[in-house]
Amino acid sequence: MADTTLIMYEAEFKQINEIIQRLNREANSKFVFLVDKNGQLISSAGDTQHIDTTSLASLTAGNIAATGGLAKILGEKEFSVLFHEGERDNIHISLIGDRVILVVVFDNRSSLGLVRLRVKKATDELLNIFNKLLQKVEKEPLAESPFAEITDEDIDSLFSE
Amino acid sequence: MSFINYSTKEINCKIVYYGPGLCGKTTNLQYIYNKTAPEAKGKMISLATETERTLFFDFLPLSLGDIRGFKIRFHLYTVPGQVFYNASRKLILKGVDGIVFVADSQEERMDANIESFQNMIDNLKEQGLSLSRIPYVIQYNKRDLPNAAPLQEMRAELNKDSVPDFEAVATKGIGVFDTLRAVSKLVILELKKQR
Numbered sequence: 001m002a003d004t005t006l007i008m009y010e011a012e013f014k015q016i017n018e019i020i021q022r023l024n025r026e027a028n029s030k031f032v033f034l035v036d037k038n039g040q041l042i043s044s045a046g047d048t049q050h051i052d053t054t055s056l057a058s059l060t061a062g063n064i065a066a067t068g069g070l071a072k073i074l075g076e077k078e079f080s081v082l083f084h085e086g087e088r089d090n091i092h093i094s095l096i097g098d099r100v101i102l103v104v105v106f107d108n109r110s111s112l113g114l115v116r117l118r119v120k121k122a123t124d125e126l127l128n129i130f131n132k133l134l135q136k137v138e139k140e141p142l143a144e145s146p147f148a149e150i151t152d153e154d155i156d157s158l159f160s161e
Numbered sequence: 162m163s164f165i166n167y168s169t170k171e172i173n174c175k176i177v178y179y180g181p182g183l184c185g186k187t188t189n190l191q192y193i194y195n196k197t198a199p200e201a202k203g204k205m206i207s208l209a210t211e212t213e214r215t216l217f218f219d220f221l222p223l224s225l226g227d228i229r230g231f232k233i234r235f236h237l238y239t240v241p242g243q244v245f246y247n248a249s250r251k252l253i254l255k256g257v258d259g260i261v262f263v264a265d266s267q268e269e270r271m272d273a274n275i276e277s278f279q280n281m282i283d284n285l286k287e288q289g290l291s292l293s294r295i296p297y298v299i300q301y302n303k304r305d306l307p308n309a310a311p312l313q314e315m316r317a318e319l320n321k322d323s324v325p326d327f328e329a330v331a332t333k334g335i336g337v338f339d340t341l342r343a344v345s346k347l348v349i350l351e352l353k354k355q356r
Contacts, residue, residue: 005355006164013168038256039220039236040164040173054203058220058236062208065252066217147353150228155349158225158233159342 006036006099007137012129013043019125020045020102027118029106030089034126035060037099046105056103060093064101083112094119096126099134162256163352165231173234174348175256176341179281180263181273182214182242185302188331189263190221190237193341196334197223215241218253225345235345242277251284259348260297261340263331264319266309271318278319292322296347299326300340305333 016034024032024046031046033053039061041053063082071078082093092104092115102123104115164173178186187207194205203222210216219239224232240250262281264274282292301315312328320326325343329336 005162005352008164008166008168010168013166036164036256038162038164038175040175042164042166052204054222055206055220058206058222062217062220062252065255066249069248069252147349150349150353154228155346158228158345159338 005137006040006042006133008042008133009136012133012136015129016126017043017045019122019129023104023118023122027104027106027115028110029104029115032102032104033057034096035101035103037061037064037101042100060101060103064093064095081116092116092119094123096123097130100126100130102126163258163348169232170230171232171234172228172352173236174258174352175236175238176259176261176344176348177253177257178237178239178261178263179250179254179277180242180302181265181270181277182244184242184263184265184270184274184277185329185331186239186242186263187215187219189261189300189302189329189337189340190219190239192331192334192337193223193237194221196338201225214243215239216246217241217249228349233349235348237341244276247280247284250280251287254281254284254290255288257290257295258351259344260292260295261344262297262299262319263329264299264301264315266301266303266315267306268308268310271310271315274315275318296344296351298324298340298343298347300329300331300336301326302329302331302336304328304335305330 020032020034020043031044031048033044034042035057036042039058041057044053067079067082080095084091089105089107094102096102104119106115178189180186190205194202201224206220208217221237223235225235226233238253240253262278285291299320303309327336327340331337
């Protein structure tokens with residue numbers, strides 16, 4: 001299941017954005033983002049303007065992957081929550097099911113307890129949506145593919161310099 | 162595996178550069194980074210040791226442009242080549258959409274190439290993946306060195322599947338973009354097949 005292509009549709013994307021925006025507000029965090037376990041940024045909320053979210057996403061996924069590797073060696077299934085404490089900012093990383101990573105960055109205007117509480121609630125909601133999304137992809141995989149009509153010329157045009 | 166977002170009209174794919182230690186995987190990414198227009202690339206990240214050996218991975222996000230209204234984004238990763246970093250290599254291979262195997266052309270590195278190639282097959286297998294189902298290309302790097310093995314010999318050892326292969330001198334950029342173009346094309350065609 002974890003190896004299928006992740007497909008995001010308009011309606012679910014909107015719901016997901018609403019949830020993480022609310023989480024960002026209620027947790028009093030600086031910003032929140034969702035990353036695919038392979039390092040692709042799915043969405044973000046909050047003040048990410050001066051943040052390199054692509055790099056952040058890739059490193060988060062690497063972080064989770066490395067921690068998962070550690071867990072395996074110790075005979076744990078996984079470590080589902082990671083917390084990094086800095087002088088100014090802190091990062092709370094948690095797994096949503098087996099596919100998606102939720103990251104909350106916060107400073108001293110919030111607290112680890114508050115973030116954990118809000119993350120818990122958001123996790124259930126997000127899990128619900130991602131499960132629905134996967135079911136949807138399984139049910140109607142052939143609908144409106146952007147690739148069906150792709151030609152060699154389309155691909156070559158990407159590389160014409 | 163790729164990530165397709167119909168809402169933002171984006172397609173993201175992951176390409177991994179694999180190969181033995183010091184074969185030039187990071188050099189490939191550095192060259193691509195240096196030659197790509199600023200608006201088409203993100204920051205390159207290298208998690209390396211003090212002696213500039215890759216410790217975990219290098220990462221370079223590229224946006225290739227549009228196909229049928231969808232933005233095509235490729236995330237390029239390298240694995241750490243040194244034998245004892247195998248646990249990390251396995252992690253980087255997760256969710257891979259396409260592979261570039263970079264071989265070191267020097268005669269004395271032939272065994273290391275073969276070992277690394279086999280290691281790649283084993284690591285893929287552990288995740289239920291097989292080379293027959295993943296688009297990949299081969300790059301014979303360091304062709305300019307005097308001790309480079311004959312191309313035919315390298316092909317016979319490493320390219321038994323007759324996939325697209327390229328001679329390269331990554332430090333000078335020779336063959337670097339040809340390799341990237343070939344693997345990108347295979348990855349996109351594979352997406353088309355899957356759907």
